[in-house]
Amino acid sequence: MECLNVKYENKPCYNIHFRPDFTDLATVFKSDLNKQYDNICVVSDSNVAGLYLAEVVQIFKGLCDNVCSFSFDAGEASKNLDTVSLLYEHLIMKKFTRSSLLVALGGGVVGDLTGFAAATFLRGIDFIQVPTTLLSQVDSSVGGKTGVDFNQYKNMVGAFKMPKMVYMNIGTLKTLDADNFACGMGEVIKHGLISDKDFYQWLKDNKDKVMAREYEALAYMVQKNCDIKRYVVEIDPTEKGIRAYLNFGHTLGHAIEKLCNFSLGHGQCVGVGMVCASYLSMKLGYITESEYNDIIDCLKLYNMPVSVSGLTAADILEASKSDKKMTGKKIKFTILKAIGEAASYLDFTDEDLLEAIDQVLD
Ligand SMILES: NC(=O)c1ccc[n+]([C@@H]2O[C@H](COP(=O)([O-])OP(=O)(O)OC[C@H]3O[C@@H](n4cnc5c(N)ncnc54)[C@H](O)[C@@H]3O)[C@@H](O)[C@H]2O)c1
Ligand SMILES: [Zn+2]
Numbered sequence: 001m002e003c004l005n006v007k008y009e010n011k012p013c014y015n016i017h018f019r020p021d022f023t024d025l026a027t028v029f030k031s032d033l034n035k036q037y038d039n040i041c042v043v044s045d046s047n048v049a050g051l052y053l054a055e056v057v058q059i060f061k062g063l064c065d066n067v068c069s070f071s072f073d074a075g076e077a078s079k080n081l082d083t084v085s086l087l088y089e090h091l092i093m094k095k096f097t098r099s100s101l102l103v104a105l106g107g108g109v110v111g112d113l114t115g116f117a118a119a120t121f122l123r124g125i126d127f128i129q130v131p132t133t134l135l136s137q138v139d140s141s142v143g144g145k146t147g148v149d150f151n152q153y154k155n156m157v158g159a160f161k162m163p164k165m166v167y168m169n170i171g172t173l174k175t176l177d178a179d180n181f182a183c184g185m186g187e188v189i190k191h192g193l194i195s196d197k198d199f200y201q202w203l204k205d206n207k208d209k210v211m212a213r214e215y216e217a218l219a220y221m222v223q224k225n226c227d228i229k230r231y232v233v234e235i236d237p238t239e240k241g242i243r244a245y246l247n248f249g250h251t252l253g254h255a256i257e258k259l260c261n262f263s264l265g266h267g268q269c270v271g272v273g274m275v276c277a278s279y280l281s282m283k284l285g286y287i288t289e290s291e292y293n294d295i296i297d298c299l300k301l302y303n304m305p306v307s308v309s310g311l312t313a314a315d316i317l318e319a320s321k322s323d324k325k326m327t328g329k330k331i332k333f334t335i336l337k338a339i340g341e342a343a344s345y346l347d348f349t350d351e352d353l354l355e356a357i358d359q360v361l362d
Contacts (some may be wrong), residue, residue: 003028004223006142006230008162008237016142016166016230018223020215022052025059025167029128032165037126039066039100041091043114045074048106048132051175056105056130064101068094072113076262079109079148081157087117101126101164107133107180108140112155115146119161128165132172134184135267138191138225141166143233154254160238168226170218178303179265181213185302186249186267188221190274191228193295194245197340199224200298207301245342248334249274252357255319259311271304276356280348281336283356291339309362313354320353 004016017028040060044053049071060067070090072078091100104114104127111129118127131141147158173181192200202224203210209217229246236243253273257266275296282292296306320331330346331353337343 004226004230006162007234008144013162014165016168016226018168018170018219018226020169020171020219022055022059022169025056025130025169026062028167029063029165033101033126033128035126037064037099037101039068039094039096040064040103041094041096041100042067042069042103042105043087043110043117044069044071044105045078045107045110046071047074048110052105052132052169052172056103060103066094074109076109076149079113081148081150083113084117084120084148087113088121091117091121096121096125098122098125101128103128103130104141104163105130105132106136107131108136111136111141112146112158113148115144115161115163116148116158119146119159124161126164127161128167129163130167130169132169133176134173134181134222135187136184137168137170137173137222138184139187139229141168142226142229144237168222170215170222173218174213179268182303183265183267185210186265186270186274186299186304188225189298189302189304190246190248190270191225193274193278193336193339194248194334194342195228195232195340196224197338199228200339204298204301211302242342244332244344245334247332248336248342249277251320251331251333252276252316252353255316256308256311258319259315260308264305264308268305271299272306272308272360275299275306275360276353277333277335279356279359280333280345280352283352284335284345286335286337287339295339307360307362311361313357313361316357317350317353 005012042057072083102114102118104111118125129141131137144160144162146161147155150156249270253270257269278292278295281287299306333345334342335345
């Protein structure tokens with residue numbers, strides 16, 4: 001599989017291409033988009049710009065007469081409306097029209113921000129995603145969610161906006177640091193646990209190849225993840241039902257992320273949250289104690305933390321209650337019905353949750 005088509009409202013919508021480098025970018029762009037754009041802006045951040053921007057801009061220069069670039073300081077702190085304003089100004093100055101295109105070259109921050117700008121500039125212009133982190137390849141670039149943070153609220157302002165194409169150069173993962181790689185692995189392990197037992201087993205069997213970032217192993221892993229996420233978002237594009245399963249580990253994970261002031265990566269916090277959610281799944285009798293321990297071992301295999309220090313269970317519970325994913329006063333919790341199968345659960349008491357959180361406190 002070198003290409004995966006994602007449907008939206010039951011119609012073919014966009015292709016995701018998996019490649020080892022940028023060689024085919026121009027060719028697949030021409031065949032997928034089949035449209036002459038008057039302007040193209042490649043958006044990236046200060047790290048990615050130094051690594052890949054020149055090569056990507058050069059490729060687009062062969063496809064369009066007016067190609068420019070825009071980059072901002074790397075990091076979540078830039079994912080806000082101020083940066084979006086600077087991008088709008090840049091696009092206005094460069095005379096972008098409704099026949100112009102944005103290219104998001106970077107991780108989830110670049111993808112979410114560029115997608116949001118594309119959804120809103122001139123009431124919507126086309127954009128494509130060229131994700132360069134593991135997290136953005138296996139998660140954020142699939143599904144059409146875009147947005148920025150507002151004050152202290154994460155992803156508070158956003159829009160659903162489908163890209164015209166996603167081009168994954170899996171070779172870019174070679175330059176990603178270990179922490180950001182582990183962050184993406186949190187979502188990868190989550191995808192296995194909620195929907196594919198065999199893939200979860202594959203992850204345990206192929207740890208050395210994945211950690212050595214062997215192309216074949218990464219290509220298989222990224223494609224498998226995109227297929228899992230594609231399946232979920234096609235059935236439930238606006239999160240009314242099973243898309244909530246993707247929140248496995250996130251309810252408590254987000255709370256931990258917030259409380260440790262984002263000093264631990266998102267995927268790492270989700271990993272810790274998955275330990276709690278797996279503990280609760282065990283308590284409900286859905287998974288065995290040895291399966292629970294096996295999940296912890298799998299996270300450790302991929303250098304993910306399975307506990308946190310300096311926080312209290314009460315604080316974590318409190319913070320999780322202010323999260324967006326609540327139904328009425330109850331926390332909507334995703335649990336495992338089995339390894340490879342998820343479900344929603346609404347009836348945990350505070351005592352249940354505190355007991356689960358205790359498992360991950362140092
Ligand atoms: N839209 C969605 O559905 C969705 C889903 C999950 C997460 N997200 C969002 O994604 C964001 C996190 O994404 P992320 O983890 O990719 O963060 P990121 O975009 O900040 O990238 C992490 C770091 O890696 C650097 N980087 C990127 N590619 C690189 C490469 N190939 N080599 C070396 N360094 C590289 C970046 O400059 C940055 O410093 C969050 O804002 C989160 O809210 C969105
Ligand atoms: Zn996540």
